[in-house]
Amino acid sequence: MGQWEDEFILDCGLRIADWRWRVEVQGNVRGSKRSLTIRNPQSAIRILAALWRLNLAEELQYRANFVASVLGTFFWIGTALLTLAVFFSHATRLGGWDYWEVVVLLGVFNALTGVIEAVLRPGIGRLAGEVRNGGLDLVLAKPVDAQAFVSFRRLDIWRLSDVVLGLTLAGYALHRLGHTPSLAQLAAFALALASAAVVVYALWVALMSLAFWFVSVENLSVLFDAVYEGARYPVSAYPEALRFLFVYLIPIAWTTTIPASALTGRLRPEIGLAAALVAGTALALSRLVWRAALKRYTGASG
Amino acid sequence: MPPAITADRLSKTFKVKVRDPGLKGALRALLKPRYRDVHAVRDVTFAIEPGEIVGFLGPNGAGKTTTLKMLAGLLYPTSGRVAVAGFAPWGGGPAFKRRIALVLGNRQQLVWDLPPEETFQLNRAIYDIAEPDYRERLAELVALLDLGDLLQKPVRQLSLGERMKCELAAALLHRPPILFLDEPTLGLDVTAQEAIRRFLTQYRERYGATVLLTSHYMQDVTALASRVLIINRGRLLYDGALAALVARISRTKRIELVLADGVTREVLAGFGDVKEFRFPNAVLEVPREDAATTSARLLAALPVADLSIEDPPIEDVIRAAFAGGIELDEP
Numbered sequence A: 001m002g003q004w005e006d007e008f009i010l011d012c013g014l015r016i017a018d019w020r021w022r023v024e025v026q027g028n029v030r031g032s033k034r035s036l037t038i039r040n041p042q043s044a045i046r047i048l049a050a051l052w053r054l055n056l057a058e059e060l061q062y063r064a065n066f067v068a069s070v071l072g073t074f075f076w077i078g079t080a081l082l083t084l085a086v087f088f089s090h091a092t093r094l095g096g097w098d099y100w101e102v103v104v105l106l107g108v109f110n111a112l113t114g115v116i117e118a119v120l121r122p123g124i125g126r127l128a129g130e131v132r133n134g135g136l137d138l139v140l141a142k143p144v145d146a147q148a149f150v151s152f153r154r155l156d157i158w159r160l161s162d163v164v165l166g167l168t169l170a171g172y173a174l175h176r177l178g179h180t181p182s183l184a185q186l187a188a189f190a191l192a193l194a195s196a197a198v199v200v201y202a203l204w205v206a207l208m209s210l211a212f213w214f215v216s217v218e219n220l221s222v223l224f225d226a227v228y229e230g231a232r233y234p235v236s237a238y239p240e241a242l243r244f245l246f247v248y249l250i251p252i253a254w255t256t257t258i259p260a261s262a263l264t265g266r267l268r269p270e271i272g273l274a275a276a277l278v279a280g281t282a283l284a285l286s287r288l289v290w291r292a293a294l295k296r297y298t299g300a301s302g
Numbered sequence B: 001m002p003p004a005i006t007a008d009r010l011s012k013t014f015k016v017k018v019r020d021p022g023l024k025g026a027l028r029a030l031l032k033p034r035y036r037d038v039h040a041v042r043d044v045t046f047a048i049e050p051g052e053i054v055g056f057l058g059p060n061g062a063g064k065t066t067t068l069k070m071l072a073g074l075l076y077p078t079s080g081r082v083a084v085a086g087f088a089p090w091g092g093g094p095a096f097k098r099r100i101a102l103v104l105g106n107r108q109q110l111v112w113d114l115p116p117e118e119t120f121q122l123n124r125a126i127y128d129i130a131e132p133d134y135r136e137r138l139a140e141l142v143a144l145l146d147l148g149d150l151l152q153k154p155v156r157q158l159s160l161g162e163r164m165k166c167e168l169a170a171a172l173l174h175r176p177p178i179l180f181l182d183e184p185t186l187g188l189d190v191t192a193q194e195a196i197r198r199f200l201t202q203y204r205e206r207y208g209a210t211v212l213l214t215s216h217y218m219q220d221v222t223a224l225a226s227r228v229l230i231i232n233r234g235r236l237l238y239d240g241a242l243a244a245l246v247a248r249i250s251r252t253k254r255i256e257l258v259l260a261d262g263v264t265r266e267v268l269a270g271f272g273d274v275k276e277f278r279f280p281n282a283v284l285e286v287p288r289e290d291a292a293t294t295s296a297r298l299l300a301a302l303p304v305a306d307l308s309i310e311d312p313p314i315e316d317v318i319r320a321a322f323a324g325g326i327e328l329d330e331p
Ligand SMILES: Nc1ncnc2c1ncn2[C@@H]1O[C@H](COP(=O)(O)OP(=O)(O)O)[C@@H](O)[C@H]1O
Pocket: A298, A299, A300, A301, A302, B014, B015, B016, B038, B039, B040, B058, B059, B060, B061, B062, B063, B064, B065, B066, B067
């Protein structure tokens, strides 16, 4: 632990940033639609700002949502902790994790839930319906990256309270563990958590893209919920086959288990880089699925 | 200058799941789905010059919207080629999208709970319009469309006509040279329809925009476009001037008469098909080639105060043509 690793991670981070930048610039020169990132960060920020401003104007009419959201979160965390307590009254470990370690994971889970509820569900979560009723038509007519636009068009700001509460819970559990993370562990956690958000996003994109094939599927987000449910517990708690599935195929191990492990020191900080790699791969794959899906868009008649 | 829009043997086929009615049908569709090809657009070829305004006519389900969506890059053609403003619309990317406006009469981009101006601001960001340009264009659109104080009212409080005017404004803030309008007057009352027609005429005169417009209100097309494309069951049946179309497909002429005393409907019926009779006015329909001789006979036999020979109204011609399954040569 310590100096050397911090620098290593920092260096890698910078190199990744630099590489990304070059990809963007090259994409720009060729004017190709294929570059993964939004080509002009400035315009993306401008559009997002305008979208979210619009959103906020709508949301502010419903301040009660904030209270409801916070209450809902407390209730959810309470139930989850209770379930854990019941389990741990019979056992001392869950998949090799002790109680407060699992609570750290629960905190991470809740923080990601916040991201999902604030951005993904109200944004790309509505895609299936729009593929059915042709609501996507006007988005496709605009000079924007349709995937990015559809994904980040909404920010249900109150639900971000989940992110704060989740991280607070993780912090408290860490304190109960008596573990003070090193800088490297914190950096790895931050990277793994950001990667987790990207992985979750990629899962949404891939699942929602199914709507282009199975137009009549009403509620694809249920499918996501079912899969994401698996991220509530450390993957080591699952049987071998499922573990393989969650690490390599439906990468939900990377959403909670890995960030939590990076934070508690269960895994070495280098795992953060692996997480970033997984996130990059997932994002690229989801992009491919999206592009294939869009070709199949038929809209609705009329 | 190259054409603004070209379509070359453009086709679109939808695969549609066939489902028999009832629970049994639903079950069978689930287990062993059957598909049917719907040929929405077949081998359509045309070119539109910059600055032209062209009406796209055809009965419901003819393939107008599908064609428009392929031109706008929303749908991927099954076969054939499209070029719009020098781009292949599918994959034309932002540079292409900035050059077009797409207005769909049954889709809405305005945010329902907020005033239209909020959506305009969003489009300002999307199209990267500088503030002074935005102010100037908005003022112009407000004047041309007579938007007045509509911009501050929540969209849900606007009438259908007011909403469509705001939709047009939102779609034209980036001042695109090519407009695709699908049923922009759908469901509007006559005054609102006229306002929108007037606006489109003015907009095109000012900016030389190319406009392709579908509508099933014939007045929209006759008032705006001198050239029409007629499509039926996915096939292009006619491409040319509106007036020439009438000459080609209508086999009749109308003789409009103002009669002096003592002529009855029965007497007139001897000369041709009496379409209207409200003394002293009457309208006869006769075969095209007989129009001149019948007129001469009428003038000789009856006390006629006035007589004129007209083409039947375009609406009637086209409606009759669609009803009877049009017989037109390939354009
Ligand atoms: N998304 C779709 N899926 C299946 N069939 C469609 C779809 N869109 C249009 N069609 C069919 O294609 C034909 C042409 O439709 P459309 O282009 O909407 O006609 P129009 O706009 O001239 O009324 C119709 O038979 C319609 O049912």
